[in-house]
Amino acid sequence: MTLDMPDSLLTARDRFDRLHADLRARICLLDYAPGTRLSEETLAAEYGVSRTPLRRVLARLESEGLVQSVHGVGTFVTDVDIEELAQTYQIRLELAEMTGRLSPVPPSPDLMARLARAADRARTLVTAPDPRAFAQLNMEVFLARLSLTANEALREFAERLYIRTARIWLKSVFSSRVDLAEETEMFLREIEEVEAALATGDLHAAALIQRAHISMSFTRMKTGRRPGRG
Amino acid sequence: MTLDMPDSLLTARDRFDRLHADLRARICLLDYAPGTRLSEETLAAEYGVSRTPLRRVLARLESEGLVQSVHGVGTFVTDVDIEELAQTYQIRLELAEMTGRLSPVPPSPDLMARLARAADRARTLVTAPDPRAFAQLNMEVFLARLSLTANEALREFAERLYIRTARIWLKSVFSSRVDLAEETEMFLREIEEVEAALATGDLHAAALIQRAHISMSFTRMKTGRRPGRG
DNA sequence: TAGGATTTGTGCGTATGTATT
């Protein structure tokens, strides 16, 4: 999955990227729930590095809003309040649409293949729900779809906003606030619709589908699970 | 201007913010032109700290795209190519409009006062052009106007994008690609229009004015200075 | 090609801040 090379061939930046991506995934997938304290010393020991490069990673995560360090107290995984969540989703709606309008890029065969594989995995998850596996699949698809715009700044911000709120959505799955089976089905339908739009070359339509699904996802999260289902 | 307290009362975060804001301003105002090497040791000595906290600031600036560090070589102020500049301006247009549409906040008396003072300074600059003073005024006004939206994520991204391209615009002033007097006049007119819009409570109009001026500014930069003027 | 000079990256001990007893 990640870079598996002898450390002798890994540059400092590679090591940074690996640690950053790994810790970010752990936070986004709720391996570290909001409020959890991340021990610099423990993590450094686990990754086999000293505290110095690890602190650099934590500082980056702090600038991304995923953790917060307090001198003398500790470094804690942040939580997101409902107001900030709503604002972030509003922006994500706009950015999703912009993705199909500004500097659109035709889908590569690789992207189409990824989507097909993702659809397969989603079909499996519909029959055997798994919150963490679904969240990971969701993240992979989101990041892959960013290749549909050539606008670097747009990609960067869309990714940052997604990363910032993904775990909150996952939290509402674990708390049974939303129905995992329903979420998985909706996700599968979204992928299929996007595949169809991309197959016809309608990039703007693919973006609008994403926008619609982001909107619906947030609505389901706000409304909460309807009793009588599940 | 900046925090002038005995160091004993400054927290680590305060020192970080000070160094960050200071270095960022130097880069944005072209005190450090693109390509300039920033010596960790020299800067640490200048600010009276060790390399460690300074490196933390440089790492942040790198995540913001203002510098780039290469192991064994140095840390250099980045440049922005025309393609990335165009993409960034496109996003800025959209964000400017969104500022007036999503979570708008009525202008505080403090903001109105700042705009009035800025207009005064702009009138002075029209008669006595000064690129650096104008760039600084422009940045102050931009950052102040961010208080017109309560959407934290929107503020953050708008600021990041502005910071990323401000120096490129200033560079085209220094290279006489655009006419400083004309830019100053346009800026003054923008402030006056925004003041009028805000006075009537029309926040969306104020945002659209900004969007229009961002667009015109980029057009002037692309087109270049018309011969026969100045 | 080799070696020295210079730069960023890393490891570790210590200072500083916070919470608890």
Add this chain to the structure above:
DNA sequence: TAATACATACGCACAAATCCT
């Protein structure tokens, strides 16, 4: 209130990488 424990922040020495002679 003071002291102890433990966390992050800092300073410094050294390793690793690059460039130039």
